[in-house]
Amino acid sequence: MMQAVVLAGGLGTRLRSRIGDLPKSLANIGGKPLLEHQILLAKQHGIERILILVNHAAEQIVEFCNQRGNWGIEVRCVDDGAPRGTAGAVLSVLDLLDEDFLTIYGDTMLDVDLTRFKCFHEKHEAAAATVFTHPNDHPHDSDLIETSEDGVVTAFHPYPHDPGCFYPNKVSAALYYIRRQALLPWRAAATPLDFGKDLFPEMLRAGAEIRSYSSPEYIKDAGTPARLDKVCADLASGRIARASLASPQKAVFLDRDGCINVDDGHIDRPERFELIKGAAAAIACFNQAEYRTIVVTNQPVVARGDCSVRDLRRIHDKMETELGRRGAFVDAIYYCPHHPDRGFAGEVEALKVHCECRKPATGLVDQAVEAFNIDRRQSWVIGDSSTDIALAKRSGIRSILVETGAGGLDSKYHVMPDYTVPDLFEAATFILTVHPTLVDTASDLIAHVEPGDVCFVAGLSRSGKSVLSSAIAEVLRGRGFDAQVVALDRWIRSAADREATVMGRYDMNEIRKVVSRLVGVRSRETLDLPYYEKLSRVSHPRSEKISISPETVLVVEGAVALSLSDLVPPGRAHxxxxxxxxxxxxxxxxxxxxxxxxxxxxAARIYSSRQEDETPIVLASRASANQCVRLRVIEPIEAVG
Structure with a gap:
């Protein structure tokens, strides 16, 4: 049988103004005492015996359990006498404990997959204890732990922290799986004794192995009026249940260099790490909107010997510390240390390999999807390079290119993003405020689109037609349709081959030939599409494949798109x-x-020339459109932090 211990002996001094003489374990949260929420969660995960250690107002907790004791599991209250501290209370009842037991602090509201937590603990048989950790938006005033690369705790860092040091954002959440045998040497230790500040650090010094189990699931201290109000609000809004890894999670996968921080070449030490303005504010917005925020980054500096794994961890510690000081956090950091090319002084031979984790390979994303139960359809990849956009396409996740860092001009991969914005802050603004409205607009526009139809989206350059096209395709896929965006900019002629006017910038003969073929397919086909490289102004043939069938809805997007509607049978063009x-x-x-x-x-001259050779022709096509649309734009917002 599985056993849990609930530490319910606290005085509850900070909650007196709200609950009077009631013990804080009986504070009302959503119509139930906090203790009952804990008991029901434990029962849900197969725990059959609960030992409640009481002290202050013990008789009230005992009376509640006696009156309400129909949970279908064994619940026993034990008064541990004088206050002994969290660890001291547990040490006083060792004879009543199973060999492995769960420890829950009585003032924490939680919805954690305890089964998954237990499996992790059992897998590491040498661990004396497994500590539940999670990131938060105020690590500077939280008790933190530090771990090795494989999750073994190496240090406890109780608050307050040295402001000159950088720490990983791993907050000890007062939830532990403990092996009783490991506690026996401290059975007679002087009390009061606290787990995080006293016993666990002492066990580390004695050579015991303690593991960290990191999860973003909901666990919060409800021990002050403000925190109690927050927990009650989170329960009422459904936030607590949504945070459980039993529920599919939405996520943003963030590239690091050039997206979160200034891309200062290959960053090999913390001193070179600098957040991009607005990046922390963006990540805080994602945190508040319940997106799992996950960094996926290639770090070939390790394989090249420019820095060690330890150095890389220090860089990431700085990132997490700087984000935490601005009220933001990332849920996880996944990195690839490999680099297949050789010839670097000091390179690490073991890491000079082809792997499944180096982007655009999907290994890092796949790991996170499994670990966090992520729903790819609700998620985004955000990065500054074509590598990130290729990763998104291979992973089946929507993509946003930010114009910081490489800004997509690296041309390593000939792929096109779903959306493009100036920086990470505006990516957050787009996802959280603009995109929902955009999807609603697209849904209304294509209400009558059927499989096999063709949508033509035109407009002047930089008007937002590619944004609308991506949204249309996204909505169609959400309805179960097969949809493909065909961007006419793929057929922009190389600079040396162009002719006058906007029509001369495109290879119109080839465009009409390809669109005719796409419209006329009779079975599923795979086609090679070209790619126009903006920086070099060179066209690359056969750069990307698309698969279409007679049921595919084509979304043809470009300044001259409306000139192609005659290629579609009547009634099928929108x-x-x-x-x-x-x-x-x-x-x-x-x-x-x-x-x-x-x-x-x-640049101003280019705009003026476009006004002459593009604007009149494109605007003349406006009259042939079924509908004209003005999209909501991202308003300029001053990002802080």
């Missing part, structure tokens, strides 16, 4: 034109060319 405020469009066009290294004056 035509849209995206309008935009001209001053905003001018800003976007000049910013895009500035990003490519064009100086401001030259």
């Amino acid at each position: 035509t849209f034109f995206v309008d935009i405020d001209e001053e905003l469009r001018r800003h976007r066009v000049t910013r895009e060319y500035s990003r490519r290294g064009v100086d401001r004056e030259a």
Whole structure:
């Protein structure tokens, strides 16, 4: 039988103004005492015996258990006498404990997969104890632990912390699996004795192995009025249940260099790590919106010998500390230390391999999906390079390219993102506020689209037509349709081959030939599409494959898209034109060319030339659209932190 120990002897001094003389274990949360929530969770995960250690107001807890004791499991209260501290209380009842038992603090509200926690503990037979840890948004005033690469606890760092040091955001959450045998040497230890501050550090010094089990699931101290209110609100809103790994989770997978921090070459020491402005604020927004925030990063600096795994951990400790100081946290960091190319001084031979974790291979994402029960359909990959966009496509997850760092101009992989925004802060703004409205707009526009139809989305350059096209495809896939976006910018001619006007920038003959073929397929086919490289202004043929069938809904997107609607049989074409405020469009066009290294004056000249050779022709096609759309844009917001 499985056993749990609940430490319910606390005085509850900080809650007196709210609960009077009631012990804090009986504080009302959603119509039930906190203690009952704990008992029901334990029962749900197969725990059949619960030992409640009482002290202050013991008779009230005993009376409650006697009156309410119909939980279908054995619940026993034991008064541990004088206050002994958390560890001291457990040591006083060793004779009543199973060889392995769960310890729960009586003032914590939790919804944790205790079965998964127990399996982890049992897998590590040498561990004297397994400590449940999680990140939070205030690690600077929390008790932290440090672990080795494989999860063995190496140090406990009780609050307060040295402001000059960097720590991993691993907060001890006052939930432990403990082996009774490991406690026997401390049976006669002087009390009061606390687990986190006293006993566990002493056990480490004595050579005991303690493991960390890290999970983002809900566990919060409800021991103050403000925290009690927060827990009650979280329960009422469903936040507690949604945080359980038994429920599918939504996630953002973040690249590190160039997305979270300034890409200062290959960062090999903490001193070179600097957060991009607004990155911490963005991550805090994701935290508040209940997205699992997971870093997936290639770190070939380890394989090349530029830094050790220990150095890399120190860099990540700095990242977590800096984020925590700004009220943000990441749920996990997955990195690939490998690099297949040889010839670097000091390179690590064992890491010079081809692997499944180096992006765009999906190994890091796959690990996180399994560990956190992530729903790919609700999730996003955000990064600054084509490697990140290729990762998203291979993983079946929506992608956002940020224009910081490489800004997608690296051209390692000829892939196109679903959406593009200036930086991580605006990516958060897009996902949390713009995207829901965008999806609603797209849903209304395509209410009558059927399998095999074709949507044509046109507009001036930088008007948002690619954004609308991605949203249309996303909505269609959500309805169970097969949908493919075909961006006409793939057929932009190389700079040396262009002709006058917007029509001359495209290889219109090839476009019409390809669209005719796509519209006329009679069975599933795989086609090779070209890719236009913006920085070099060179076209690459046969760069990306798409698979289509007669039921595929094509979303053809580009400035001249409406000129192709005659290729589709009557009744199957749906035509849209995206309008935009001209001053905003001018800003976007000049910013895009500035990003490519064009100086401001030259970018302004490009905009002016587009006004002459593109605008009249594209606007003339507007009259043939079934519907004209003006999208909500991301308003400029000053990010803090």
